[in-house]
Amino acid sequence: MINLELTKELQQTKDFLHGVGKDLFRPIARKYDVAEHEYPKELDVMKAAQAPKEKKEEKDKGKSSKPKTANLMAVISTEEVCWGDLGLTLTIPGRGLGNAAIDAVGTEEQKERFGGKWAAMAITEPEAGSDAFSLVTTAELDGDEWVLNGEKIFVTAADRCELVIVWATIDKSAGREGIKSFVVEKGTPGFKLEYLEHKLGIRASDTGTFVLKDCRIPKDNLLGTAEVKKSGGFKGVAQTFDNTRPPVAAMSLGVARAALEFTKEKMEESGIQFDYHKNPNNLSANEKEYYLMEANLEAMRLLIWRAAWMADNGERNSLQASMCKAKSGKAGTLIAQKCCELLGPLGFTQKELPEKWMRDVKITDIFEGTGQIMHRNIARQILGMTVK
Numbered sequence: 001m002i003n004l005e006l007t008k009e010l011q012q013t014k015d016f017l018h019g020v021g022k023d024l025f026r027p028i029a030r031k032y033d034v035a036e037h038e039y040p041k042e043l044d045v046m047k048a049a050q051a052p053k054e055k056k057e058e059k060d061k062g063k064s065s066k067p068k069t070a071n072l073m074a075v076i077s078t079e080e081v082c083w084g085d086l087g088l089t090l091t092i093p094g095r096g097l098g099n100a101a102i103d104a105v106g107t108e109e110q111k112e113r114f115g116g117k118w119a120a121m122a123i124t125e126p127e128a129g130s131d132a133f134s135l136v137t138t139a140e141l142d143g144d145e146w147v148l149n150g151e152k153i154f155v156t157a158a159d160r161c162e163l164v165i166v167w168a169t170i171d172k173s174a175g176r177e178g179i180k181s182f183v184v185e186k187g188t189p190g191f192k193l194e195y196l197e198h199k200l201g202i203r204a205s206d207t208g209t210f211v212l213k214d215c216r217i218p219k220d221n222l223l224g225t226a227e228v229k230k231s232g233g234f235k236g237v238a239q240t241f242d243n244t245r246p247p248v249a250a251m252s253l254g255v256a257r258a259a260l261e262f263t264k265e266k267m268e269e270s271g272i273q274f275d276y277h278k279n280p281n282n283l284s285a286n287e288k289e290y291y292l293m294e295a296n297l298e299a300m301r302l303l304i305w306r307a308a309w310m311a312d313n314g315e316r317n318s319l320q321a322s323m324c325k326a327k328s329g330k331a332g333t334l335i336a337q338k339c340c341e342l343l344g345p346l347g348f349t350q351k352e353l354p355e356k357w358m359r360d361v362k363i364t365d366i367f368e369g370t371g372q373i374m375h376r377n378i379a380r381q382i383l384g385m386t387v388k
Contacts, residue, residue: 006076010069017081082254087202098120119163148184156205158208159208191215306320326375
C-alpha cells in the first residue's frame with residue numbers, strides 16, 4: 001500500500017529543489033523566455049551534482065533493503081523545479097528524455113557508455129505525431145552498422161544534447177513490433193540538425209528538426225535486441241513511456257501550482273479570506289473557482305505519486321502513467337488559464353509570470369502523448385483491448 005508520508009530523504013530533496021526553483025530558475029525565467037535559443041549559462045552550476053555520485057548511489061541502493069524511491073523522487077523533484085520554470089527544467093544539462101530510454105531498455109554496457117551524456121528523444125515525424133507507431137524512419141543493418149534514413153521533428157534539446165535516441169523501424173511489415181530505439185551521437189555523418197523552432201511556450205528549451213540521410217552508427221548502438229517478436233516485442237519501447245509520462249505530468253503540476261499559489265496570494269491581498277469551514281453556499285464565485293482548482297491540483301498529485309510508487313515497487317503502471325498524464329495535462333492547462341482570468345490585467349502582463357505559465361503548461365498536454373491519446377490508452381487497457 002502506498003504511504004503518502006514522505007521519507008526524510010524525499011522531503012529534504014523536495015525542499016532543496018524548491019530552493020533551486022525559487023533562487024535559480026525564477027529570477028531568470030523571463031530572461032530566457034525572451035532570449036529564445038540562448039543557452040542559460042546559469043544552469044552550468046548544476047553539472048557538478050551529476051553522474052559519478054548518482055551511479056554510486058544506485059549501486060548502494062541495490063545493496064540496501066530499503067524500498068526503492070527513484071521514480072517517486074523524480075516526480076517530486078520535477079514538480080519543484082517546474083514550479084520555478086518548466087522551460088529551464090527541460091534544459092538542465094544532462095537531463096534529457098532520451099536518458100529515460102537508455103535506463104529503460106539499454107544494456108549495462110550501454111548505460112555505462114551513454115548514461116553520463118545528455119540524450120534527447122526523437123520520435124515524432126511529419127506524418128507520425130500522435131500515432132508514433134506509424135513512423136517511417138528506417139534502420140537497415142549493413143554489416144556491423146545500422147543505416148538510418150528519415151526525418152524527426154519537435155526534438156527537445158536538439159541543439160544542446162550530446163546524443164539522440166532515434167526511433168526507427170527495422171521491419172515495416174511487423175508494425176509497431178518492428179520499432180526500435182537507436183543511439184545516434186551528435187556529429188555523426190548523415191545526421192543533421194536542420195533548424196530550431198520558435199514556440200508558444202517553454203522558450204528556454206530548444207526544440208528542433210533532424211534529418212537522417214544514410215546515417216551510419218555502430219551495430220551495438222541499438223537499445224535492447226534486434227529480434228522482432230510477433231507479440232510483446234514492443235514492451236521495451238512502451239516501458240520508456242511508462243517511465244517518462246509521470247514526470248511530464250509532474251511538470252504540469254509544478255506550473256499549475258505556481259500559478260495557483262500566485263493567484264491565491266493576490267486574492268488575499270484584495271481582501272478575500274479563505275475559510276475551509278465556510279458553508280459552500282456562502283462562497284463567492286472566485287472562492288469556488290479557487291477551491292475547485294486546488295482540488296484538481298491534489299488529484300493530479302495523487303495520480304502521479306501512485307504511478308511513480310508502482311514503478312518503484314515493480315508493478316506495471318501503464319494504465320496509471322496514462323491516467324496521471326491525461327489528468328495533469330488537461331487540468332494543469334485549465335488551472336493556468338483560469339488563474340490568468342481571475343487575475344485580470346495582472347494575468348496578461350509580462351510584468352508578472354502567470355501569462356508565461358499559461359503558455360508553458362500547454363505543452364504538457366501534448367508531448368509524451370497527447371491528452372486524446374492518453375484517453376484512448378486508458379480505455380483500451382480498461383476494456384482489455386491493448387497488447388500486454
